[in-house]
Amino acid sequence: MHWTILLKSHPEAQGNPVLQGLRLAAAALADGVEISIFLSEQAMALAFQEDSPTEKQHAHHDLLHEIHEMGARIHVVGMEWLHQSEQRLLNPCVEVASMKTLVRQMKNSDQVITL
Secondary structure (H helix, E strand, O other): OEEEEEEOOOOOOOOOHHHHHHHHHHHHHHOOOEEEEEEOHHHHHHHEOOOOOOHHHHHHHHHHHHHHHOOOEEEEEOOHHHHHHOOOOEOOOEEEEOHHHHHHHHHHOOEEEEO
């Protein structure tokens, strides 16, 4: 079984949809579900390293690394990340992907979750 999780919300959004998505991914991985995560729109901020992360950013990045170590693939997708990448370093557990990659992954997934 494979799930694709598309995170679009801002990491600081009310209700913590990004944190809930990452927690869902970790739980699914622990239960044997193969996971691919795509960061887009406002969630792209997670794709970059922070010099002085806030407590919430630190929690997000720790969870991303844990999820990556458990075997998930984490991608950043969309044109907006290019502008940000000129000034910031990409998180080492994040891969750059195209919309084609996202569409193929969604087609091949048993479940697509968007937060």
